[in-house]
Amino acid sequence: MSESMEKLKLAEKLVGRGKVSRRQFVQLALAAGITAATAETMFVKAARAEPKKGGTFRMGVGHGATTDSLDPATYPDQFTGTMGWGAIGNSLTEMNAKGEITPDLAESFEPSDEAKKWVFTIRKGVTFHNGKNVTADDVIASYRHHMGKDSKSAAKSILSSITDIKADGDKVIFTLDGGNADFPFLASDYHTPIMPAKDGDVDWQSGIRTGPFKLAKFEPGVSAKMVRNENFYKDVWFDEFEMLCIPDVAARTAALTAGEIDYMDRCDLKTLDLVKATPGVKITEVTGYGHYVIPMNVTVAPFNDVNVRLALKYAIDRKAIVEKVFFGHGTPGNDNPIAPTIQFAIDPQPRHDYDPEKAKSYLKKAGLDSLKVDLSTADAAFAGAIDAAVLYKESAAKAGIDINVVREPDDGYWDNVWMKKPWVMSYWNGRPTVDWMFQTAYAADAAWNDAFWKHPKFNELLKAARSETDQKKRAEMYAEMQQIQQEDGGNVVIMFNNYVSAHSDKLAHGDIAANWDIDGMKIASRWWFA
């Protein structure tokens, strides 16, 4: 390697840390025999490659309400999740952009007793924002906060399999009521930041946690301000992190294009091309685990007949819905609620693509010439649910199925329509493992089994696969379950939706996580200013 090349390599590294200017770099590159244009590209790449510290990151999000609180038991959405878990807190484990579970507040974790026992070792030397050491008791209190009879926690059901938590020095031992190889995934849920124990419960009120940022100010439904936690165990790039609640999407877009915020979530898909054309603005798009579904109550007629269910599954033109309602920002579903990027996901065959003839033949098998059903919908289920229902009606009409689209009020949709009316539009945020998703909404005893679908073989497999540690056998079991669910289950999976966000080109980032929106709600610790 020539001397000038070596100098250039060194310069590239220094650029990443902001120590070499563009001018100096290009001069060095020219000396090494590289054209000016290539040098320019190299500079930009190098400047982006190495994260560096500095800057106030201002983010505008669509969620957030005056009733929000710091209590992780009732985090309703991305505002509280990104602030109270992703920025000021963290969990025992974390999911990376590849969908793998990595240690976070725990240094390591190990199963024993056929995955019935899980031992988490707390990272050495980690402290809360007030300087207090994190102990096993804090971890236990943080979990107990969601458990127990009087719990109001949204995480209560996912933690219901824990029968006992014990402390052993810097280790926390979870005992489950059955083997669960996926338990470390549950420990990465955004409802489970670790908080200081206090008087038999936890102190969630103060916001003193273990995350990469310290809470400076929180005004529910308006804004939150945070500053870097210098004692965090990893590098944190932003000096300050500011979140603004901007519910109006046009206002969010205006704020971003005028440079008042650096990042916005949930872009308006209708005007996305205009935003794309704005200089200095970039779009990121990730297909997540979230999906739109239409669960039917399989215990009532006509949905109790599997042939009717199949007829309805073949009568929906998913591609048209993705194209026309969501402008292509999504992936058409195949009645499998497991996103293709999740471990053990399969694409069940034959695929349920739109086929009116097949739908008709299944109707015939059910002994029907035509079918008239009510489909309850509201934009509370997901934005675009009404349009999707109307398109479904059109495509189903060709198969002799008359869908009566019933428009329900947004208000109280989840109380009075979902799981009450026989066929409704709904939405799932998705879960990072097959087991978790099935356990949440497809198991016979799941609180949110919104199709009331109880398949003996499926439920047997679910239990067996959970404690199976042989990955190959597990894969086979999960494949069989997905196949059964696709053919027999009561859910029409319309599509997996994309998380579409926009940000200033001054920001840089690595691969974006798909488990939740806003880079898995961990944007504050993963992004930086280039």
Next chain:
Amino acid sequence: MNAVLKIVLQRLGLGLITLFVVSVIIFVAILMLPGGFAEAILGQAATPETVAAFNKEIGLDQPAIVRYAYWIAGVFQGDFGTSYASRVGYRREVADILAPRAFNTLFLAGMTALIAVPLSVGLGLLAALYRNTWFDRGINMISLVSISFPEFFIAYIAIVLLASPAFLNILPSLAKVDDDASLGERIYRCALPAITMTLVIVAHMMRMTRAAIINVLASPYVEMARLKGAKPWQIIVRHALPNAWAPIVTVIALNLAYLIVGVVVVEFVFTYPGMGKMMVDAVTSRDVPVVQACALVFAATYILLNLIADVLGIVTNPRLLHPK
């Protein structure tokens, strides 16, 4: 002056009764909405056990009449209660939540009023002075156009023109204000919402000023003033205006009330932390104590502003004290 005082006291008493009725109506209306606070907060994640635990903690397991009785008893002692978002060890007093938001709303309303009221009365006077000229028709048309568009449309146009790189990027489109923001910062941040609201309310006040003045200009005493050789400008300001104040003040009061009560759309577009968004949030989540408090503040605003308008009308025109 005693007569005026009597009217004021009478009206305040009636106002209290109105507030009481408003609180009952709002309470019943929220009872009729589907779902409760726990369901609204937990959304899709609600299970019967978590909802029951929630309701028990915030006292929603008690009958509605008991809850109302406790609340109204508190209000008479000056205690607006706590928001349902409170938890053990985390009290959120309604008064504490309300105060900064109410201040923001009043600040924006005040700033808009300072621009809009002199502007519209002035324009109204000029329009009356130069009535049926091109000037009169021109400002009439402009103000009618601005009142005819929905507020959010005017707001978006204002953003495009004044707060985006496309045209002038001189004002912020985000009206985010902190408690610790300086006055100058506040005014700068509130400029766009204030301009938008000014455009929305100017037409009404300006046209009423013009109409009231022109109405008076037809009276014989104005004729007299003209005959004695007073200048048109003097006639309007010195002779016509004093007798036209009553209808003008009434319209101004109505518009000021609107500035406080009806700005929720503008608040959303500019992300201004005022009372409108807070009330919408509270209704969505069925946070009854907060909704009640907002409703009382809004109702009281209307009652007080109308009272002020009537008193001013009487003071500027004492004849109204002696009905025929």
